[in-house]
Amino acid sequence: MNSLHKKTDVILIGGGIMSATLGMMLKELSPNLEVKLFEKLSKPAEESSNEWNNAGTGHSALCELNYTKEEADGSVNIDKAIQINEQFQLSKQFWTYLVNKGSLPNPETFIRPVPHMSFVYGEKNVQFLKKRCDALSSNPLFPGMTFTDDFETLKHWMPLMMEGRPADDRIAATKIESGTDVNFGNLTRSLLDDLNEKGVELNYNHSVQNIRRNEDNTWQLKIYNGETKKVEYHNTKFLFIGAGGGSLPLLQKTGIKEASNIGGFPVSGLFMVCNNDEVIAKHEAKVYGKAKVGAPPMSVPHLDTRYIEGKRTLLFGPFAGFSPKFLKTGSNLDLFGSVKPNNVFTMLSAGLKEMGLTKYLVEQVLLSDEKRLEDLKEFIPTAKLEDWDIVIAGQRVQVIKDTNEGGKGTLQFGTELVTSEDGSISALLGASPGASTAVHVMIQLLEKCFPDNFTKWEDKIKQMIPSFGLNLSEHPDLFNEINTSTSKALGLYK
Numbered sequence: 045m046n047s048l049h050k051k052t053d054v055i056l057i058g059g060g061i062m063s064a065t066l067g068m069m070l071k072e073l074s075p076n077l078e079v080k081l082f083e084k085l086s087k088p089a090e091e092s093s094n095e096w097n098n099a100g101t102g103h104s105a106l107c108e109l110n111y112t113k114e115e116a117d118g119s120v121n122i123d124k125a126i127q128i129n130e131q132f133q134l135s136k137q138f139w140t141y142l143v144n145k146g147s148l149p150n151p152e153t154f155i156r157p158v159p160h161m162s163f164v165y166g167e168k169n170v171q172f173l174k175k176r177c178d179a180l181s182s183n184p185l186f187p188g189m190t191f192t193d194d195f196e197t198l199k200h201w202m203p204l205m206m207e208g209r210p211a212d213d214r215i216a217a218t219k220i221e222s223g224t225d226v227n228f229g230n231l232t233r234s235l236l237d238d239l240n241e242k243g244v245e246l247n248y249n250h251s252v253q254n255i256r257r258n259e260d261n262t263w264q265l266k267i268y269n270g271e272t273k274k275v276e277y278h279n280t281k282f283l284f285i286g287a288g289g290g291s292l293p294l295l296q297k298t299g300i301k302e303a304s305n306i307g308g309f310p311v312s313g314l315f316m317v318c319n320n321d322e323v324i325a326k327h328e329a330k331v332y333g334k335a336k337v338g339a340p341p342m343s344v345p346h347l348d349t350r351y352i353e354g355k356r357t358l359l360f361g362p363f364a365g366f367s368p369k370f371l372k373t374g375s376n377l378d379l380f381g382s383v384k385p386n387n388v389f390t391m392l393s394a395g396l397k398e399m400g401l402t403k404y405l406v407e408q409v410l411l412s413d414e415k416r417l418e419d420l421k422e423f424i425p426t427a428k429l430e431d432w433d434i435v436i437a438g439q440r441v442q443v444i445k446d447t448n449e450g451g452k453g454t455l456q457f458g459t460e461l462v463t464s465e466d467g468s469i470s471a472l473l474g475a476s477p478g479a480s481t482a483v484h485v486m487i488q489l490l491e492k493c494f495p496d497n498f499t500k501w502e503d504k505i506k507q508m509i510p511s512f513g514l515n516l517s518e519h520p521d522l523f524n525e526i527n528t529s530t531s532k533a534l535g536l537y538k
């Protein structure tokens with residue numbers, strides 16, 4: 045058999061956090077698997093997983109208000125918050141396992157403790173925040189969450205945000221010390237370095253152009269090698285499409301029935317980055333506000349202490365916007381090219397339903413620097429434009445699909461796995477909560493795509509993720525034990 049046509053056990057498309065996580069889990073569970081990765085750019089983690097392209101929040105619902113809904117009776121529903129927090133606990137456990145066995149380097153390179161805070165203004169929001177804090181702090185996963193509307197305490201918690209603020213402003217905040225800032229770019233690169241040592245073939249400058257099913261139900265990939273300028277063909281028994289915004293067009297090429305009636309809606313973003321070290325030094329937290337009326341959940345403004353390129357910095361945003369590209373390095377034809385006979389009605393329905401969102405995103409694109417400064421001043425009243433630069437964030441492709449609740453063409457804000465019935469191919473679509481939940485998503489994938497092995501792997505999975513199969517919120521003692529060990533190994537707040 046021609047070596048170009050040899051069947052690999054697993055091919056991963058994309059050099060982002062998702063492929064890196066899946067590759068690492070598979071090599072831990074089955075070291076002899078032959079795994080190859082193909083990435084179209086010259087380096088890993090250059091799209092959404094790059095540290096400048098996402099907000100680096102270890103999503104745990106400690107501060108993100110969109111995970112706790114106020115019900116009609118005024119109570120606060122914390123189900124989603126618990127679910128997101130549980131998922132991040134899985135990631136922390138897997139990283140702990142990898143740090144302890146030397147597969148990941150000094151954890152400071154990819155995760156840091158940063159307090160998480162929520163910040164609101166106006167009586168109604170203050171009351172909501174108080175109720176939210178009461179509801180969450182009774183759950184073991186949110187230890188020590190504290191609420192205050194006291195001006196002096198707020199000055200102590202967030203000095204930069206309180207400078208120049210009138211003392212009669214009706215504002216409040218919650219604070220929890222166990223928050224994190226995650227450098228998903230460094231994490232991805234470190235995971236891939238280790239995979240390389242474990243024999244995984246990492247192919248950069250390799251763009252996957254087409255995917256088709258072979259007669260024996262394996263998959264053939266047509267790949268353009270940007271170094272040799274030649275087309276190659278590679279075959280695999282299992283294929284993961286972890287191409288971020290590029291996943292939808294590739295999934296559409298597979299022809300699997302599960303890919304029908306699915307579309308994507310790209311949302312671009314940008315951050316303001318502080319260039320003044322004195323300002324940066326005055327703030328140490330990730331502070332999430334409330335989304336404006338009509339704004340999508342992913343455009344909730346936040347002011348974040350970040351650790352990027354070994355330096356502490358301060359980012360504000362993201363400001364959402366519209367661009368037809370599915371990747372930062374994509375093409376202006378991506379959106380139109382993704383409209384196919386099997387999803388045209390889904391896409392048209394979404395277009396009609398989401399006119400308000402489209403209008404909002406176009407308005408955001410047209411915001412001037414001064415308008416953005418106005419938004420920033422809601423967080424830092426003394427902010428000056430000259431202290432802030434702009435960086436373009438990653439593209440998020442929100443999934444559009446037909447659902448029972450929302451009907452035809454409903455915009456989804458979550459992360460979705462689309463898997464063929466026989467489990468030989470799986471694609472990851474969507475953006476949020478994204479990278480933080482990579483380990484949870486990959487456990488789901490392993491269960492669906494490798495059902496026979498999964499039962500055999502369970503003992504090993506429990507070694508890698510001690511709480512596997514249990515809800516930590518229902519096992520407070522186990523949570524405390526695991527929280528102590530992950531915090532120690534990852535250098536986090538206990």
Ligand SMILES: Cc1cc2nc3c(=O)[nH]c(=O)nc-3n(C[C@H](O)[C@H](O)[C@H](O)COP(=O)(O)OP(=O)(O)OC[C@H]3O[C@@H](n4cnc5c(N)ncnc54)[C@H](O)[C@@H]3O)c2cc1C
Pocket residue numbers: 057058059060061062063082083084085088089090091092093094097098099100101102103228250251252253286287288289290291294313362371437438439440472474475476477478479480481
């Ligand atoms: C503005 C913004 C803020 C965010 N904030 C957070 C946050 O605070 N916390 C969090 O957990 N998540 C956050 N996310 C989400 C998170 O960044 C993503 O969920 C995650 O990075 C996705 O990883 P991925 O590996 O699927 O995709 P990516 O990192 O985008 O990787 C996909 C790779 O596939 C490659 N590729 C594409 N097409 C092809 C092809 N045809 N052939 C070969 N290679 C291809 C691309 O070049 C890219 O390298 C944010 C995202 C954005 C955009």
